Amino acid sequence: MNKGSYTYEYPRPSVTTDCVIFGFDSDGLSVLLIERGIEPFKGCWAFPGGFMQMDEDAETCARRELEEETGLKADYVEQFGTFSDVNRDPRGRTVTIAHYALVKKSEVKGADDAAQARWFPIGNIPPLAFDHDRILRVALKALREKIHFEPVGFELLPQVFTMPQLQDLYESILEVKFDRRNFASKMLKLGILNEVDDGTVRKGTRNPIKYSFNPESYSQMKAKGFRLEF
Amino acid sequence: MNKGSYTYEYPRPSVTTDCVIFGFDSDGLSVLLIERGIEPFKGCWAFPGGFMQMDEDAETCARRELEEETGLKADYVEQFGTFSDVNRDPRGRTVTIAHYALVKKSEVKGADDAAQARWFPIGNIPPLAFDHDRILRVALKALREKIHFEPVGFELLPQVFTMPQLQDLYESILEVKFDRRNFASKMLKLGILNEVDDGTVRKGTRNPIKYSFNPESYSQMKAKGFRLEF
DNA sequence: CTAACTTTGCGTAAAAATTACACATATAAT
DNA sequence: ATTATATGTGTAATTTTTACGCAAAGTTAG
Numbered sequence: 081m082n083k084g085s086y087t088y089e090y091p092r093p094s095v096t097t098d099c100v101i102f103g104f105d106s107d108g109l110s111v112l113l114i115e116r117g118i119e120p121f122k123g124c125w126a127f128p129g130g131f132m133q134m135d136e137d138a139e140t141c142a143r144r145e146l147e148e149e150t151g152l153k154a155d156y157v158e159q160f161g162t163f164s165d166v167n168r169d170p171r172g173r174t175v176t177i178a179h180y181a182l183v184k185k186s187e188v189k190g191a192d193d194a195a196q197a198r199w200f201p202i203g204n205i206p207p208l209a210f211d212h213d214r215i216l217r218v219a220l221k222a223l224r225e226k227i228h229f230e231p232v233g234f235e236l237l238p239q240v241f242t243m244p245q246l247q248d249l250y251e252s253i254l255e256v257k258f259d260r261r262n263f264a265s266k267m268l269k270l271g272i273l274n275e276v277d278d279g280t281v282r283k284g285t286r287n288p289i290k291y292s293f294n295p296e297s298y299s300q301m302k303a304k305g306f307r308l309e310f
Numbered sequence: 311m312n313k314g315s316y317t318y319e320y321p322r323p324s325v326t327t328d329c330v331i332f333g334f335d336s337d338g339l340s341v342l343l344i345e346r347g348i349e350p351f352k353g354c355w356a357f358p359g360g361f362m363q364m365d366e367d368a369e370t371c372a373r374r375e376l377e378e379e380t381g382l383k384a385d386y387v388e389q390f391g392t393f394s395d396v397n398r399d400p401r402g403r404t405v406t407i408a409h410y411a412l413v414k415k416s417e418v419k420g421a422d423d424a425a426q427a428r429w430f431p432i433g434n435i436p437p438l439a440f441d442h443d444r445i446l447r448v449a450l451k452a453l454r455e456k457i458h459f460e461p462v463g464f465e466l467l468p469q470v471f472t473m474p475q476l477q478d479l480y481e482s483i484l485e486v487k488f489d490r491r492n493f494a495s496k497m498l499k500l501g502i503l504n505e506v507d508d509g510t511v512r513k514g515t516r517n518p519i520k521y522s523f524n525p526e527s528y529s530q531m532k533a534k535g536f537r538l539e540f
Numbered sequence: 541c542t543a544a545c546t547t548t549g550c551g552t553a554a555a556a557a558t559t560a561c562a563c564a565t566a567t568a569a570t
Numbered sequence: 571a572t573t574a575t576a577t578g579t580g581t582a583a584t585t586t587t588t589a590c591g592c593a594a595a596g597t598t599a600g
Contacts, residue, residue, distance in 0.1 A: 087315050091364050092322040095405055134321050134403050138394040162392040162407050164368040173364050175325055177392050177405075229455075244577080261579080262559065284566030285577040474548080491550080492588065516547050516596040546597070557586065568575070 093164075093173040097142040098129035098212070100178065100219040101152065103185035104236040107201055108252040110185070111216065113208075114149060115196040120170050121209030125200070127216075129176065142179040150197050152188055154181035156235040160222035161215075168211045180219045182235035202252070227253055229308055231272060234293035240276050242288035243267065250310060258310075270308065272298045323394075323403040327372040328359035328442070330408065330449040331382070333415035334466040338431055338482040340415070341446065343438075344379060345426040350400050351439030355430070357446075359406065372409040380427050382418055384411035386465040390452035391445075398441045410449045412465035432482070457483055459538055461502060464523040470506050472518035473497070480540060488540075500538065502528045 101112040113125035128149035132141040139157055147153055157179050164175045185199070200206060205216065226232050233249045247263050267273060276290040331342040343355035358379035362371040373387055387409050394405045415429070430436060435446065456462050463479045477493050497503060506520040 085317050085319065086321045087317045088322070089315065090361065091316045092318070093325055093362070093364065095323055095325060131320065132323070132394070132405075134323065135396060137396055138392060138405070159392065162368060162389065164362070164407065166365060166367055175362075175368070175405075175407075177394065225455075225459075242577095259560070260577080261561085264578080265580095266558090284564095285579090286565080286567040286575080288577060472548095489589070490548080491590085494549080495551095496587090516594080518548060542600090544597100544599080546595100548594090548596100550592090552591085553589090555586100555588070557584100559582105559584070561582090562580085564579085565577085566575105567577100568573100570571100570573075 091173075093175045094169075095132045096129055096174055096176045097132055097138050097145060098127040098176050098178045098215060099142045099146045099154075099157070100127050100180040100216060101146065101150070101154070102180060102182050102219075102223065102236065103188075103199060104249055104252065105185050106248075108248070109202045109236075110199040111202065111205070112150060112152075112183075112197055112199055113206070115198070116209055117196070124209040125198075125206045126209040126212055127178075128197075132177070138177040139179065142177075142181075146181060152181075152183055154183050156182040156232065158222075158226075161218050163211060163215060165211060176215075178215050178219065180223060182232060184236065184238055186238040224254055228310060231293065231298060231308060237293075240278070240290050240292050242290060244288060246291070254310065266310075270301075272301065321403075323405045324399075325362045326359055326404055326406045327362055327368050327375060328357040328406050328408045328445060329372045329376045329384075329387070330357050330410040330446060331376065331380070331384070332410060332412050332449075332453065332466065333418075333429060334479055334482065335415050336478075338433070338478070339466075340429040340431045341435070342380060342382075342413075342427055342429055343436070345428070346439055347426070354439040355428075355436045356439040356442055357408075358427075362407070368407040369409065372407075372411075376411060382411075382413055384413050386412040386462065388452075388456075391448050393441060393445060395441060406445075408445050408449065410453060412462060414466065414468060416468040454484055458540060461523065461528060461538060467523075470508070470520050470522050472520060474518055476521070484540065496540075500531070502531065 103110050103112060112128075114128055116122055116124050116126055128145050129142070130145045130149075132138060136144065138159060142159075143154065143157055146157070159177060159179050162175060162177045166173065168174065168176075202220070205213075208216065223232070227250070233246065233253070236249060237245060243264050244260075246267065247258060247260065250263070251257055272294050273291045274294045276292050278290050280287075282289065333340050333342060342358075344358055346352055346354050346356055358375050359372070360375045360379075362368060366374065368389060369387055372389075373384065376387070377383055389407060389409050392405060392407045396403065398404065398406075432450070435443075438446065453462070457480070463476065463483070466479060467475060473494050474490075476497065477488060477490065480493070481487055502524050503521045504524045506522050508520050
């Protein structure tokens with residue numbers, strides 16, 4: 081990372097990436113935020129992100145900043161929009177390429193390096209820096225639309241999960257309620273769930289069946305051309 | 311637009327916008343391209359676009375470049391992705407914020423200033439400059455997904471159109487075939503079409519009924535929360 | 541000019557998908 | 571010990587989607 085002086089014939093905006101990190105557990109959908117220690121917006125919370133280097137593309141940058149600032153490596157990172165309002169950063173003209181990441185919260189609890197990083201449930205977001213409130217709204221919209229076509233929810237759940245957990249996830253993201261029985265039959269009919277045999281003999285129904293996601297059968301379905309609807 | 315010298319502590323990529331312009335007529339879906347007169351990619355075709363100014367956001371820039379290079383003012387312009395591969399422009403690191411525009415081809419035929427601008431049907435695209443072939447593929451995907459949720463097709467048709475025209479449009483964009491009768495009843499059931507009385511007495515059915523899009527009833531439906539599915 | 545063909549609108553029966561619930565059972569709560 | 575709760579399974583009613591027939595008038599071919 082050379083520091084020095086770079087001169088151009090025309091002015092150029094800074095280019096950054098930001099990453100909205102979604103996690104899910106029994107408390108519902110949350111995002112991981114970082115508290116800003118300096119002005120501007122000192123004390124506000126913000127998404128991890130930073131300047132794009134000359135030798136990396138946007139997604140690479142988003143993954144790097146994500147790891148540097150939170151210690152997390154996310155499997156699933158996707159760009160959902162670029163924000164370029166002229167006055168979005170008081171320090172100077174900055175364009176940010178926004179991404180969202182999906183992480184299995186169960187596998188990373190407390191694994192965030194940054195002491196000032198914290199999970200906030202979607203319904204209880206603190207004041208955000210810059211235009212990050214707008215970015216969050218757009219991220220949520222993008223996630224909601226995405227889940228209608230791809231089973232992104234499985235990126236947010238543990239390897240092994242139950243049908244009620246899966247339903248909770250869909251209901252949290254889409255902010256709707258499904259009939260329990262209809263949801264289960266629809267999900268099972270898709271054929272992308274494997275029943276997991278965890279040894280325990282299932283007597284009664286109070287302890288739910290464990291499932292895992294089957295990426296192979298999903299790829300097959302996708303190849304044939306189908307749509308996942310909810 | 312000051313020309314001069316602008317110096318920064320860290321290197322910055324150039325930021326441009328590009329605009330994929332979609333049009334539709336009896337020949338199907340096409341895009342408007344500009345032939346490059348200079349290297350690199352001299353003789354290849356490209357989307358209109360150019361450098362973002364410091365006092366405009368991305369969409370404003372896309373609309374400005376669109377008008378400067380083709381003379382067109384588009385009603386509908388939407389960002390669909392940002393392309394940031396390190397080597398996408400041989401002249402230097404450049405990030406482009408890509409948009410697509412929908413225009414009523416019927417109203418602008420031949421109205422493009424740029425002599426070297428030409429419409430190309432989607433099925434017959436010439437060699438494109440830079441990574442514009444990839445950008446086109448992503449644009450098409452974005453348009454296809456969008457049309458499932460919003461009646462963007464009406465931006466591409468004349469004010470007054472017929473049911474077969476509307477069906478052709480959907481079939482061109484989605485690359486599928488619908489049953490004529492089912493398509494019409496589904497469309498009419500949406501309640502966003504006004505029958506246009508053009509004076510002529512409709513004897514027989516060979517001359518089709520004329521319709522226009524009703525934005526008011528569409529807004530109402532949208533407010534109530536619905537989804538347009540095809 | 542006439543006959544065959546095509547385009548459009550309207551309508552309907554069959555198939556498929558969605559919706560709304562009932563019941564049984566073992567665990568959890570009181 | 572009794573009651574309430576969470577889960578799995580199934581099914582009937584409703585709605586939506588699909589497939590296709592028919593009639594009227596313009597278009598085309600000879």
